[in-house]
Amino acid sequence: MAMWDRLKDQAKNLQQSQGARGGSGQGHAPYGQGQRGGHASGSSGGSKAQLVGLLKSQLASVKTELKSGAYRDASMAMCALVAAADGYVEAAERQRVEELIVSNEVLQNFPADQLRQRFNKHLDQLVANFELGKAEALREIAKAAKKPAEARAVIQTGIVVAGADGHFEASEQQAIRDACAALGLSPTEFGI
Numbered sequence: 001m002a003m004w005d006r007l008k009d010q011a012k013n014l015q016q017s018q019g020a021r022g023g024s025g026q027g028h029a030p031y032g033q034g035q036r037g038g039h040a041s042g043s044s045g046g047s048k049a050q051l052v053g054l055l056k057s058q059l060a061s062v063k064t065e066l067k068s069g070a071y072r073d074a075s076m077a078m079c080a081l082v083a084a085a086d087g088y089v090e091a092a093e094r095q096r097v098e099e100l101i102v103s104n105e106v107l108q109n110f111p112a113d114q115l116r117q118r119f120n121k122h123l124d125q126l127v128a129n130f131e132l133g134k135a136e137a138l139r140e141i142a143k144a145a146k147k148p149a150e151a152r153a154v155i156q157t158g159i160v161v162a163g164a165d166g167h168f169e170a171s172e173q174q175a176i177r178d179a180c181a182a183l184g185l186s187p188t189e190f191g192i
Contacts, residue, residue: 051191052163055156059106066153067109073118074144075107077137078158078179080122085162085171087130089123100161106153134178142182151183155190 059066083089083097101119102112122140126133144150158179162172173192180187 049163049166052160055160056105059153059156059160062149062153063106063109065149066106068147068150070144070146071150071153072107072110072114074141074150074154075157076101076115076118077122077140078154079161080119080126081134081137081141081175081179082158082162082172084123084126084130084133085175086169087171089127094120094123096165097161100164104157104160106157138178138182141179145183151185152189154183155179155185159190159192 079097079101083093098116098119101107101115107115122133122137124133125136141154144154155176158176159168162168162176176190176192177187180190180192
């Protein structure tokens, strides 16, 4: 659970730096859990948006470390898996996720056409044959397991993309859990 503790500390620092009532208490409830109890007055309801914002700033802080082909390829497979999590992809959704990818601060380490090409390749495979496409995407994701920082960044990228529309579907959460398994990470570390 060390990751959550770090997340909470960062959340608290972020709140303080934004002039909020600096995280009262020790923040026992990890983001996305305990929040629904409503005892974290003022921030319940926005916890998902806060988590996505927090992950974005975390990713930005390690941006310089995320320049490898393994991270690029794994994160594109991750984004495709999340986009096609419910078994189909509308053209509008494909376009929306593409926009998120090319405008993502960390992914700007890579040329946009490389990102689009890899994302669409995986998406096309998932649409043509979901099980085969999923196996291929998870194989690609697993290649990032060698470097823990990159592995976590792949999952965080997936969560940022999945949560960008304000909804985090059960199928998207399952896709993230599958990716965690491929990378040898615990989904609870990400509150999933």
